[in-house]
């Protein structure tokens with residue numbers, strides 16, 4: 037079985053590529069390297085182009101046919117919420133245009149299996165703290181909408197031409213499965229804190245007066261290694277005739293921003309005394325995955341705890357170009 041991993045040079049994709057290669061699965065990666073570097077794909081074949089550009093449809097079809105691809109894992113997307121609000125059309129062109137090209141190429145090449153990177157952003161600001169997949173999606177920004185629309189498109193293709201699909205709704209992805217595959221972009225909490233510490237600045241907390249025990253926002257942090265494994269389980273599950281398609285990937289446990297910053301202090305030995313700033317728009321107080329469906333259907337649950345996640349993120353940070361001198 038050959039797997040085509042689109043966006044396979046990125047943070048999460050590179051973990052899946054490495055797991056697949058470790059189990060001997062042939063992998064071809066399509067990535068335009070707009071947010072990554074080529075060495076992250078290791079010995080997998082890399083074909084570099086933008087899947088949403090003019091002419092991409094033919095190139096994707098060619099890759100699928102030439103490499104005899106059986107399944108596609110689709111990570112490639114733009115993922116910055118703020119940027120999606122400022123440039124919605126760019127997000128629809130990249131995330132929806134890119135997905136439509138991939139699915140059209142799959143149909144043309146006779147490839148009928150797809151694992152899709154969705155997001156907890158599809159829920160928006162739900163009324164409940166622990167969300168199951170049955171909570172109706174109500175995304176509050178264009179980025180989240182591209183993910184929910186992506187799921188609808190997959191469901192339509194399943195009805196029309198028998199696409200087998202799984203959408204994984206990731207919660208807060210963090211950590212690193214290998215030291216050379218850390219999250220190199222400063223967008224999520226742990227890299228943001230490490231970035232501030234590397235610059236000798238205090239970590240920032242955006243609001244400490246939320247309705248939570250310590251006043252800071254609570255999220256469900258999932259180890260990227262566990263998330264990568266969920267993709268491997270999902271490919272296998274596509275052949276089981278399961279009727280569910282959308283799965284949360286989280287631990288079912290929440291950690292507050294303060295708890296994460298404290299864990300970083302514990303693991304690194306650095307002073308992580310934080311400064312408190314104002315709320316960011318669209319940050320619900322508490323967002324935790326109900327991760328039961330994945331366990332019930334595929335027998336898989338992410339179990340790595342916060343300290344393990346932070347330790348792995350710290351190791352990868354220290355192996356990278358912005359090592360922090362800890363004396």
Ligand SMILES: NC(=O)c1ccc[n+]([C@@H]2O[C@H](COP(=O)([O-])OP(=O)(O)OC[C@H]3O[C@@H](n4cnc5c(N)ncnc54)[C@H](O)[C@@H]3O)[C@@H](O)[C@H]2O)c1
Pocket residue numbers: 042043044045046047048049066067068069070071072085086087088110111112113114115130134153154155156205206207208209224
């Ligand atoms: N990281 C998170 O916390 C998180 C949470 C929820 C969902 N997701 C989703 O998971 C997926 C992967 O996220 P990530 O954190 O690994 O992001 P990433 O930016 O590290 O990886 C995306 C990869 O896709 C490539 N890419 C982007 N647009 C492309 C295009 N038009 N053509 C070809 N390649 C393109 C990038 O170069 C990059 O290598 C994304 O779809 C993202 O929306 C991520």
